[in-house]
Amino acid sequence: MAEGSKRVLIVDDAGLVRRFHRDALGQGGFDVAEALNGVEAMEKVLAEPFDLLVVDVNMPQMDGISFLKALRRQEGPTGAVPVLIVSTEAGPQDVEAARAVGANFYLVKPVRPEVLVEHAALMCGGVR
Amino acid sequence: MNEFIEQFLIEGRELVAQGSDDLLALEEQPGDKQRIDSAFRAFHTLKGAAGIVDFTAMAETLHAGEDVLSAVRAGTVTMSPAVTNLCLACLDQVSAWLDEMQKTGEVPADAQTKANEVVQRFSLVTDTSTHAEAEDDAASRAPDVLALTPPARQLLDAQVRLLNDNGADGRTARWLSAAHVAANVLRHLGHVAEAGNLERLAETALSAGNARAVADAIARTMESVSAAAPQGTAGAAPLADQTLRVDVKRIDVLVKLAGELTVAKNALGHLARLAQDETNPARLSVALKAQHLHLERLVSELQRSVVDLRVLPLQTAFQRFPRLVREMTGTLGKPARLMIEGASTEADKSVVAALFEPLLHVIRNSLDHGLEAANERASLGKPAIATVHLRAARQGEHIVIEIEDDGRGLDLARIRAVAVERGVAPSAVIEAMSEEEASALIFAPGFSTAAKVSDLSGRGVGMDVVRTSIERFGGQVTVSSRPGQGTTVRFTLPFTVMMTRVMTVEAAGQIFGLPMEAIVETVRLPREAIKPIGTASAFVLRNRTVPLIDLGQALGGKGQTSGPEATIVVVKAGGHIGGLEVDRLGDRLDVMLTAPDGLLAGIPGIDGTTLMGDGRVLIVLDLQAFLQ
Structure with missing residues (x-):
């Protein structure tokens, strides 16, 4: 992947979804990393900076909502990293729950690749 | 349409172009006194012209711009990006009005409302620019030319909601992330100044617990940004060009030719009488031949002069690029400078009119794919600000236009691979191609049909379309590149086009x-x-x-x-x-x-x-x- 691209962390337990999102964002010019659940995501976020997290809600070990709650308790830039929730749940209560813990935006699966890339680029202020 | 209005539209467009040029030049060199004077004059003259055709709303709009520029001249206001954006937005509005007038011949009905909006935004700059804090605020409302896309609007709305949520758990991080995302959205759409202002405001306001101030600033910026974006003015092709401004000298040549043709016609009458009386056919034939030669010379001269009338400087096609490049580089986050040479080179009106699209395509490709990202350039030891040259020159019966960038050059191995993959030609043929032939593959139909596979070869988005449009005018397109040093696309076009x-x-x-x-x-x-x-x-x-x-x-x-x-x-x-x-x-x-x-x-x-x-x-x- 091209150097200087914005770094995106995909957090999803489903391999197919991770791959789909990775391909879309990778083709869109982003530098992509992956995590299988909230615990793994937290480890990665604490270890290195990301420009955007694309996070699923229903995951084993630590779900998206708990992860986000824990994330926003972090001090400094780590806690304030932009988060895009991508979930199969489309109910208003689901969207509201994510917003309440500090999700910056919510998209419902399946997300078309160009839609994902457009939102990621907007939220990162560009691809580079 | 009455003649006054026609004249007004022609001159108006020229003045808008002049004003935009000056403003963009001032962005590079804010202290250039001559440019400030010239920009001021463009606004001033336009205002006067608007008054003549009773377009009060336009005159008021321009007056606001003139005021700011006059303050800049006097040194009481600095030529900040916010001021530049305001003045450009003002010219965009004028340009949109001129297009409407061209269609209807009348002053647009809603002009006054739009004028008030523009004038109001100006008042923010002129009233407060002496106070640094207030300038920040004004600049955060400063407009730019890109409208908000629906996803951008939704994203910004969501951030405003996050900022208005006072729940204690993880509040600061939540707010910071919202301000950060909002700034990023604005930055991605080219509203760089607004994004910076928002971030600065967030830094102070959020640590003081004042998320409401940030939420309001986002809402205000959304308003001003959408109000200031007259739909598609920057990129759309102009409606003009149904009229033609002609150098008086060229008209003089035609008048003289018309005179000579009248003399020649009278001579024919004389010959007709001679044919009636003359008994010697040889003498008549000599006289007829002489007259024929004379007429032939006049007619071919007339033909040449009429072609000359259709000749326009390429400036008409080039003048929109500085502005467009400025916007594109902002969006792409790749600083680049466009250097135009030979804009006074002339070409047939139809060629000049048809050049804009293919040029836009090639320049956009250069910026998007040809140029490396800023940090890659830095590691290669290249200047941080990339340069794209747009050159035109007359060579005999041809016009040569070159677009040269100092980017990474074509990746021939990738181009060959993609051409094989897309089935442009059998792989044996493609492997055997010389470098020159392989470069030309980017123009092959089908090479780039798979839409936006970005970063492919440094090039290749729709280059076959560019080739087709240039060949329609009997022109040719070639490309050459030096690895790591840049790419040059060259159009060779005929000077005259007989349709x-x-x-x-x-x-x-x-x-x-x-x-x-x-x-x-x-x-x-x-x-x-x-x-x-x-x-x-x-x-x-x-x-x-x-x-x-x-x-x-x-x-x-x-x-x-x-x-x-x-x-x-x-x-x-x-x-x-x-x-x-x-x-x-x-x-x-x-x-x-x-x-x-x-x-x-x-x-x-x-x-x-x-x-x-x-x-x-x-x-x-x-x-x-x-x-x-």
Whole structure:
């Protein structure tokens, strides 16, 4: 992947979804990393900076909502990293729950690749 | 439209262009006194012109811009990006009004409302710019030209909601992330100044627990940004160019020629009398020949002068690029400078008008794919600000236009691989190609059809479209590149373009062109009105028997004897009249004919070929050959 691209962390337990999102964002010019659940995501976020997290809600070990709650308790830039929730749940209560813990935006699966890339680029202020 | 308004539209557009030029130059060199004066004059003159045609709203709008520029001249306001954006937005509004006036001939009805909006935004800068804090605020409302896309709007709305949520758990991080995302959205759409202002505001306001201030600033910025974006002014093709400004000297030449033609005509009258009286045919012939030569010279001179009238400086096509490049580099986050040379080079009006799109395509490709990202440039030791040259020069009977960037150059290995993958040619052929031939693969149809696979080869988005549009004018496109040093795309175009007007018709499932000058009329006749004469057929048109040729059959296809009515084009060529039966009538087009070559060369009945808009070849028939 091209150097200087914005770094995106995909957090999803489903391999197919991770791959789909990775391909879309990778083709869109982003530098992509992956995590299988909230615990793994937290480890990665604490270890290195990301420009955007694309996070699923229903995951084993630590779900998206708990992860986000824990994330926003972090001090400094780590806690304030932009988060895009991508979930199969489309109910208003689901969207509201994510917003309440500090999700910056919510998209419902399946997300078309160009839609994902457009939102990621907007939220990162560009691809580079 | 009355003459006043016509003149106003022409001059108005020139002044808008002048003003934009000056403002962009000032962005590079904010202290350039001459440019400030020139920008001021452009606004001032435009304002005066608007007053003359009773366009009060436009005059008020320009007055606001003039005020700011006058303060800049006096040194009380600095030429900040916010001021530049405001002035450019003002000119955009004027330009949109001029387009509307061109269509309707009248002052647009909602002009006053729009004028008030622009004027109000100006008042923010002029009132508060002396206080640093207030300037931040004003600049955060400063408009730019890109409208908010629906996802951008939704994202910004979501951030405003996050900021308005006072829940204690993880509050600071939540707010910071919201401010950060909002700034990023603005930055991605090119509103760089607004994004910076928002971030600065968030830094102080959020640590003081004042998320509401940030939420309000986002809402305000959304308002001003959408209000300031007159739809598509920056990129849309101008409506102008139905009128032509002509150098007075060129008109003088025509007047002189008209005078000489009158003298020549009188001389012909004299010859006619001589022919009546003169008994010596040899003497008459000498006099006639001399007169013929004289007329020939005058007519060819007239032809040249008329072509000259159609000549425009390329400036008309080039002038929008500095602005567009500024916007594109902002969006892409790749600082680049456009250097224009030879904008005064002249070319045929139709060429100049058709150049904008292909140039835009190539320049956009250069910025998007040709140039490396800023940090990559830094690691390569290249200047941080990339340079794209746009050059034009006349070379004999040709115009040469070059777009040169100092980016990474073409990745020939990738281009070969992609060409093989897309099946442009067999892989053995592609592998055997020279570097030059491999570079040219980017123009191959089908090379870049898979839409936006970005970062492919440093190039390749729709270059076949560029090639087609340049070839339509009998031009050529070539590309050359040096790895790591840059890419140059070169258009070579004919200086004069002789257009032929044709009508397209469909016969035997194919489309053909018929020269308009040969077409007398088109008629529909009931089948029984067509009478067989021997092996051929004919019909009667106003007491005259006209032979009928079934075009499809004549061209070796299937005839069209079905259907109750026949569609017939009556043509006249070489002193013969005839009817051509066709399946369908098509459009009228102005095309540039090229002599038939390759397989078509030597086939009688073909006048020439031309490329149509969709890239298909249109065969234009030589009707004289058909009728004999």
